[in-house]
Amino acid sequence: MKSYYKTDEWSVIEEGFNPKMQEASESIFSLGNGHMGQRANFEEKYSGESLQGTYIAGIYYPDKTRVGWWKNGYPEYFAKVLNAPNWIGISVVIGEEELDLHTCKVSDFRRELNMKQGFLQRSFIAEFKSGRQIQVNARRFLSMAEEEIGAIRYSVKPLNFKGTLVLTSYIDGNVVNRDANYDEKFWDITAEGFKKGVAYLQSRTRKTGFEVCFAMVSETELNGEILKAKDQTVQQKGYVGYRKEIDVSTHDEVVLYKYVAVLSSLDHQAASLAENSIQKVIRAAERKYNGLFADHNTLWEENWSNSDIIIKGDPAAQQGIRFNIFQLNQTYTGRDERLNIGPKGFTGEKYGGSTYWDTEAFLIPFYLSTEPPQVARNLLKYRYKHLDKAIENAVKLGYKNGAALYPMVTMNGEECHNEWEITFEEIHRNGAIAFAIFNYIRYTGEKEYLAEYGLEVLIALSRFWRERVNWSDVKGKYVILGVTGPNEYENNVNNNWYTNKMALWTMQYTLESIDYVMHEHPAQYQKIIRKTGFRYETETASWRDVIKNMYFPVLEERGLFLQQDGYMDKEQRMASELPPAERPINQHWSWDRILRSVFIKQADVLQGIFCFEDEYTLETIRQNFDFYEPRTVHESSLSACIHSILASRIGEAEKAYELYLRTSRLDLDDYNKEVDEGLHITSMGGTWMSVVLGFGGLRIREGMLSFTPSLPKKWKYLSFVINFRGRVLQVGISNQQTEVKIIRGDQLQVEINGKIVMCQPAKL
């Protein structure tokens, strides 16, 4: 596949102005810093197709759901991340003409996302209808060091005229969400004005009552000299700006510096929001663009030293993985346990910016490996704090006795999704939440997390599974009827192998965890018993009974775990037999046809094998991979990564590589023709796994790190960094050798290609 963007190890580069790609590029070139995010909308006016997007973490609106056929148990509202006031706006006017790339003649257009330093740069020459030409060079970043600050440097050079340039730097609160269900307004402006040389605008979300204040300082230089003349203020309904008229001649350079503070009532009293924002932006402006950028840059250096993956010999793969890591780092920094990661991060409205099982199943390993434990711990605590709501959710669906069903999609712990086959039936998400606790402890060694938070969640999850199974007389086993597995191309099936496995494992792990907390943290154990009303004897006996008698669909003669009851009744076709014109099938086939087909959207049985790989022989893994992968159409962004890892595991290096490229360049090469809606942020954690767990062959077995690398043919060298139990390790893999260095912390035994090695701290 020929890439639209230039391949570069540290940058994504677009050359030439391509309005048809504008919304896609707005996604690709998005910036974020954990606190907020900004699509690559233009600063100046743009009347062409564009999806305006400014998002502030944790600020959402409960939009009334649109439902065709209401089912009991559906939520009334779908929490949505909001398109917040536009803070980047700079209007550029010369004479009667306003700069607008949709109407000007554009040349020398170049856009670069510099991933190393975390900024967006854009330059172009625009020719107005009058023939006047200007050259523009715009750069911006969202500060990693000061997460409430964004800064823009916007340079304009007249190329062939003399005249008056009018620059208006503004904040515009008149914004909408494209995906609003009933075209409602989500924001009310609560304050706007000018104070101490700062323009500010405060907005409150309807219903949820979040308040956000944007405060802006604008400074203009002419040929390096600050223009002292006072700006004119411009105020309209929900719009505040500073306007400056500058007389310019050919080859002058006018540079506008725009500093914006974005504060929210999540972190500040609403009453002092405006004042705090003004103070904040004044201090930022004092630090100047270069100072702010230097601080920002330091943080990105740190980020990269913790998380960079180096691939030698394959620039496209190198660019792909860095793009993924860059996005993960700028989407979530782990500083706030109220936040989580939406499937599109800060790059689009789709999926409402809400939390899915993606976090636990695809992102936790990345953050565990590349950040101190606190970061992943905050993601776990997010769910811990939603436990009461998960229990309420289960009650709403008819469960009793403290069972918890975590929502499929959520912002504040309440279910947002309303498709019965997903909302009520895709219950395997409960398993992912249990597995994340296990994963956290396996990486960090912090088993006491169970006593503090984990066990309470596990008990509620096991109670759920206990109530959810039923005894089948004809099978003489417990069954789980009416579920949707990870493969959402099946609905309302019985005994989805993955779900049954997750249920069983959760109950087993809960039993182990109870033993541990009971013996190692008896006081905490008593507290948990009081809080949950847990009855040890009867509940554990009942779980053990289910564990012992759980039904699993299998096809023994072929060594297969069956995706669900009746899967073999389907017409057995291979994805390769599908005519290209019918792919992706979710765009070409009616839903019933997809459902009754053999085709699989994303790893399902294989997702289970991925989680519990050590329980299965290589032969079993291979048999299942060879059976399921050819039936898989990979129409979920979460599919290719798991398959790539398993392909690596069974030695199918080329298959693994093909699947890896698909996941790592999913957005850059827009495999699914939908990148205009935003990036697939959560699948990027899967991409990371397919390098580190796949090609790097990292596993944790009985508390020990192990590596069985197998690099794609093209790759000369691979290195990555791993946080593990108080150490930071650097792993370097070439065809000749695998080297593991401890770059922080004590020595550590690891297994490399089956041999146990003691790794020593590197001498710095």
Next chain:
Amino acid sequence: MKSYYKTDEWSVIEEGFNPKMQEASESIFSLGNGHMGQRANFEEKYSGESLQGTYIAGIYYPDKTRVGWWKNGYPEYFAKVLNAPNWIGISVVIGEEELDLHTCKVSDFRRELNMKQGFLQRSFIAEFKSGRQIQVNARRFLSMAEEEIGAIRYSVKPLNFKGTLVLTSYIDGNVVNRDANYDEKFWDITAEGFKKGVAYLQSRTRKTGFEVCFAMVSETELNGEILKAKDQTVQQKGYVGYRKEIDVSTHDEVVLYKYVAVLSSLDHQAASLAENSIQKVIRAAERKYNGLFADHNTLWEENWSNSDIIIKGDPAAQQGIRFNIFQLNQTYTGRDERLNIGPKGFTGEKYGGSTYWDTEAFLIPFYLSTEPPQVARNLLKYRYKHLDKAIENAVKLGYKNGAALYPMVTMNGEECHNEWEITFEEIHRNGAIAFAIFNYIRYTGEKEYLAEYGLEVLIALSRFWRERVNWSDVKGKYVILGVTGPNEYENNVNNNWYTNKMALWTMQYTLESIDYVMHEHPAQYQKIIRKTGFRYETETASWRDVIKNMYFPVLEERGLFLQQDGYMDKEQRMASELPPAERPINQHWSWDRILRSVFIKQADVLQGIFCFEDEYTLETIRQNFDFYEPRTVHESSLSACIHSILASRIGEAEKAYELYLRTSRLDLDDYNKEVDEGLHITSMGGTWMSVVLGFGGLRIREGMLSFTPSLPKKWKYLSFVINFRGRVLQVGISNQQTEVKIIRGDQLQVEINGKIVMCQPAKL
């Protein structure tokens, strides 16, 4: 259950004004005449809760669907029957006060639906805030003889004052549908005015462009003398009326006669609609109220002589069955093959007034038995004319080769419904359409219908089933995966026994029909071959292969046909174990819980046994009934009737009677607490069947009528009328004997309690 309405053999009577029951009573007291229908809204202003409803057969609007999660194959629009301009309105004003039962003090309120003569009568005394009292007596009917005419006689008597009474008789086009998805207006007024003493208003539906004209003549009498003074005209936007001021004293009687013609562009050129309406209503007014009513009455007499059922010894049952027959007769007269019968008929907006499989499965037997063949034939032709659309629908879902999938819900042949589990999966509807052809021929003997219309439909249906099955290697059989059976409390199941049976039977019946047409109507056969591209050799061979190798889920040791694969894996509970607080489960349980429960909404396996009863031994019928009925919650209005018939069949007379009361008084006693939304018109055909096929024990076997009656204990006598192969039979059943009289046509052999008897034409 204590009935809210008074029990009377020929009337439904409400005594006392009960605003909480207003919407329910508006449904119960609805009038219709096949061409149009009118809920029992008050003529005078009513500011209380009310569902205004005037419906004109065949006039619909394609409302944009509301969809939460779009699936490929969904229709964009849902055709909806329209609330048409209000033609009954009469404003009654005395001094400053307007009559409004919501604000007046009401006494002596009485409302009667006279089913024998087909009119609605209402009387009451209203006291205004001023203390002034009037007595009102209102009567109206929709003419069966002149189906474009409605007439109202509205009498007002001042009881305790002298003053000026102002009556305004109007047509108001400013109406909305309560169920409009996006609160859109469905009508545009295209003309309004006054001409030749007639007020008229013409309205056009948006998108579909149907036009409807309402023309009104208003006449007023004071104490029996026509008031000659000319009415004042009143015109507002979309509103035309005649206003009259009358000086009245205590015990005067003012009577307003309102004659309205309702013509539509289905039957008239739009350009001449107004003129035709004016002519029509002038002629009607000349015939006067009493003349029109006499003509109307004659038609109702005829209706009752063709369809009445007499039950002696059980007034509630007698009232119930007459209410059902009355509604069926006033909903559909069979004069127009473009029309069909919505689940709510002309009594509410729910289900959009569209056509469901209800028509074929529950209504055809009633119309076949009580009307000349032409009526049922028109219902069949409705589907014949939609065949091309059904083929298009199948193409949209991926079928080829001329397969047809009839829509689940339709107005004009296009699918309206958009719930994948119903729209795409409830494919058994195709079976009902084939069965209706079979049923038509078995009642009428008109086998040549196959050559004319039937076979073309059957071939397309069999082609559908052929494409829809797939070969299961593991079962070594053809299977039908991913369907929803009649029991909609299961979705996306495999091998629904009923569906598989319907598929198999349809292919068998198609093969027989091909043989018949090929040999008896060779020219027509050639025509069908050319039209359908039918390939006899390959297609019939392929169908035979499926017929031979179709899979059916069974539980042999218990003699059970299994509702679907895996049904026995469910927790086996009985409906009687359900706590009353949890019923109906569709209002109390989340959808997933309903789906994975054993509970059945309506007959499913038993629906199949009902259709093909003669294929099964009494023992098999009993085993399946005893297994399924206790698991059935009867939360569809179409459930009790089938169960009642089978209960009669297996000699469970009391069970049959209990189920019969439930179906026959479903609306009168509002079992499901939803009669305010409209009546369950289509289930009324099921009620009729439960008397005639159930208690009457009517069957048709090898072309011969047979009766094996078994009356409920309470019943002294039952009689009903049957149209059969050119005869009309009157069947009278008492505990002593069953008597079959031929009241029209030649002698006929019938079987009564196993004995063959020759029935002679009755001497009149």
